[in-house]
Amino acid sequence: MMRFLPILPLVFIASCSLMGPGQHIDSYVLVPAERNAGPDINEVYKAAMAGSPVAQFQMGNFFLDGLNVRKSDRHAMEWWEKAALQGYAPAQYYLGQMYFVGEGIKHDFVKGCSWIGSAARQGLRDAAAMYAARCAEP
Secondary structure, X not given: OOOOOOOOOEOOOOOOOEEEOOEEHHHOOOOEHHHOOOOOHXXXXXXXXXXXXXXXXXXXXXXXXXXXXXXXXXXXXHHHHHHHHOOOHHHHHHXXXXXXXXXXXXXXXXXXXXXXXXXXXXXXXXXXXXXXXXOOOO
16 A cells, blocks of 8 residues: 655745845745744745845845755855844844855955944944954954
């Protein structure tokens, strides 16, 4: 007797929604919804497209971790940069770290220090510690 595996419902978002420059979300969303509990990506995406830096930061996190989307450092960076340019300190901190390690973008120590410094000046303690350890002149 042949057994069939149950098919898990997949997260579906309209194919006309753009995730990154020229990229449709349906080419990324392939993960069963039940596997990743958390914020509703549809709602976060709508808020991100409306300009919310917090939602843009969360979209970057979705891509970094591969939560309900295919993992993509490049797309994480794109979303974090949108939030960082609006002054959102956590996005500035994450973006700076990515520049330090060269994931998703070309390694650039100066840009990394610039973004980490921006987050540190807003009072983000982890950013201040990293800036002092890696960027401050002795």
